[in-house]
Amino acid sequence: MQHNWKTIIEPFKIKSVEPLGITTREDRLRVLEAAHYNLFNIKAEKVLIDLLTDSGTGAMSAAQWGGIMTGDESYAGARSYYNFEREIKGLTGFDEVIPVHQGRAAEKILFGVIGGKGKYIISNSHFDTTRANVEYSGAQAMDFPAKGALDFDKPAPFKGNADIAAMEKFIREKGAKNIPLCVMTVTNNSLGGQPVSMENLKGVQALCLKYGIPLFLDCARFAENAYFIKLREKGYAQRPVREIAEKMFELADGAWMSAKKDALVNMGGFLAMNNKDWSAKARQMLILTEGFSTYGGLAGRDLEAIAIGLREVLDENYLHYRIRSAAYLGEGLLKHGVPIINPPGGHGVYVNARKFLPHIGPGQFPAQSLACALYLEGGIRGVEIGSLMFGRRDAGGNFLPAAMELVRLAMPRRVYTQSHIDYVIEVFGWLAKNKKGIKGLQVMEAPAILPHFSAKLKPVK
Numbered sequence: 001m002q003h004n005w006k007t008i009i010e011p012f013k014i015k016s017v018e019p020l021g022i023t024t025r026e027d028r029l030r031v032l033e034a035a036h037y038n039l040f041n042i043k044a045e046k047v048l049i050d051l052l053t054d055s056g057t058g059a060m061s062a063a064q065w066g067g068i069m070t071g072d073e074s075y076a077g078a079r080s081y082y083n084f085e086r087e088i089k090g091l092t093g094f095d096e097v098i099p100v101h102q103g104r105a106a107e108k109i110l111f112g113v114i115g116g117k118g119k120y121i122i123s124n125s126h127f128d129t130t131r132a133n134v135e136y137s138g139a140q141a142m143d144f145p146a147k148g149a150l151d152f153d154k155p156a157p158f159k160g161n162a163d164i165a166a167m168e169k170f171i172r173e174k175g176a177k178n179i180p181l182c183v184m185t186v187t188n189n190s191l192g193g194q195p196v197s198m199e200n201l202k203g204v205q206a207l208c209l210k211y212g213i214p215l216f217l218d219c220a221r222f223a224e225n226a227y228f229i230k231l232r233e234k235g236y237a238q239r240p241v242r243e244i245a246e247k248m249f250e251l252a253d254g255a256w257m258s259a260k261k262d263a264l265v266n267m268g269g270f271l272a273m274n275n276k277d278w279s280a281k282a283r284q285m286l287i288l289t290e291g292f293s294t295y296g297g298l299a300g301r302d303l304e305a306i307a308i309g310l311r312e313v314l315d316e317n318y319l320h321y322r323i324r325s326a327a328y329l330g331e332g333l334l335k336h337g338v339p340i341i342n343p344p345g346g347h348g349v350y351v352n353a354r355k356f357l358p359h360i361g362p363g364q365f366p367a368q369s370l371a372c373a374l375y376l377e378g379g380i381r382g383v384e385i386g387s388l389m390f391g392r393r394d395a396g397g398n399f400l401p402a403a404m405e406l407v408r409l410a411m412p413r414r415v416y417t418q419s420h421i422d423y424v425i426e427v428f429g430w431l432a433k434n435k436k437g438i439k440g441l442q443v444m445e446a447p448a449i450l451p452h453f454s455a456k457l458k459p460v461k
């Protein structure tokens with residue numbers, strides 16, 4: 001007889017541990033004041049549960065640490081590079097594999113090759129660094145999220161999808177020759193870590209074929225996306241996740257990846273494609289800024305760990321635990337009446353701070369205020385995605401309210417256990433009861449570029 005146990009357990013045992021930063025509320029108040037209410041300025045050792053990002057913060061497996069020891073550090077033609085290349089070719093089917101030190105390096109190189117003034121890059125949603133690199137090249141980054149993606153309260157299975165009709169309208173307006181690339185970000189990080197369906201990917205592919213526009217995946221979280229397809233899309237329940245992932249890549253002409261997410265490593269990335277002209281130009285840029293084409297800014301051991309991580313991440317027991325733990329956090333918050341982007345994403349939960357804290361006005365950074373309260377009361381660090389991060393300002397330098405005020409609770413991979421998550425839920429329960437006491441913030445000083453990293457704030461009187 002097959003038991004159907006309900007408890008979802010972490011599908012690993014722990015071989016190596018690191019102490020958490022345990023502090024008192026008084027400590028944290030001092031830390032917060034010294035950091036000017038900016039959580040980027042806090043030493044990590046003063047954080048208890050760090051949900052700032054899921055990028056590069058995961059735990060590697062014993063097999064990956066083994067790979068670290070056997071990594072080949074040859075400058076050119078290292079064995080580890082060929083392991084890396086073989087793994088990526090096997091998964092994605094792309095012939096040209098270019099290692100880079102992280103995702104944004106791939107973006108800088110790619111848009112250096114294909115971007116430029118007068119061009120447009122179209123996407124379901126560009127991640128911030130993607131947008132910044134597109135714009136740095138002189139091109140414009142245009143987002144076409146699916147209808148309903150911004151209706152945070154209403155669950156839907158594939159809120160990461162692109163609005164294909166809106167994309168087509170734009171292509172006709174601007175002319176396909178001015179659009180060198182379409183990018184599908186899987187999962188869609190900017191809008192809640194929501195997945196893209198295979199049907200939508202196929203639709204985008206058909207659109208791109210019709211207009212002769214190459215399609216790339218920004219595949220930082222491709223395995224989480226593939227698992228959501230297995231769970232939620234008709235016809236995929238019986239398919240192995242690896243096969244679904246391969247199918248996703250088959251629909252595209254290329255991809256880039258921040259390996260710091262679904263390759264389960266602390267540093268690394270790649271750019272891969274079939275276009276020989278683009279890849280030759282990209283390798284020239286690579287040698288200029290990252291390193292020789294068989295290491296691209298990484299150590300041989302990093303390449304080895306990525307090759308192993310790309311296999312491990314497609315283990316369905318791992319993915320089941322991964323997606324289930326984000327859902328568990330989301331469900332826990334909803335039970336306390338905390339509004340989130342519903343359903344929870346693949347790599348974490350996004351709290352709708354504007355809705356949670358209606359007493360904090362739009363000019364008083366509700367999401368940053370919530371992120372600070374979460375740290376003060378519970379030692380938990382999330383990240384603001386709101387007026388401070390978007391950083392739009394009027395002529396007088398005053399911040400303008402953003403379209404959304406979110407706090408992202410991103411979950412590092414294989415790092416925290418269910419009791420850590422229970423603790424986060426408990427802290428939110430307390431905050432929900434005592435939220436009237438959370439005060440808004442005002443900016444004292446902030447730089448012009450990327451203000452959220454170094455802005456100084458204080459509570460409003």
Ligand code: F0G
Pocket residue numbers: 052053054055102103104105127129130185189218220258259260269
């Ligand atoms: N694309 C997506 C979808 C990302 O989420 C990120 C990074 C990048 C590209 C850039 O990769 O950091 O390796 O240079 N996201 C991190 C985050 C920073 O916290 O969501 P990178």
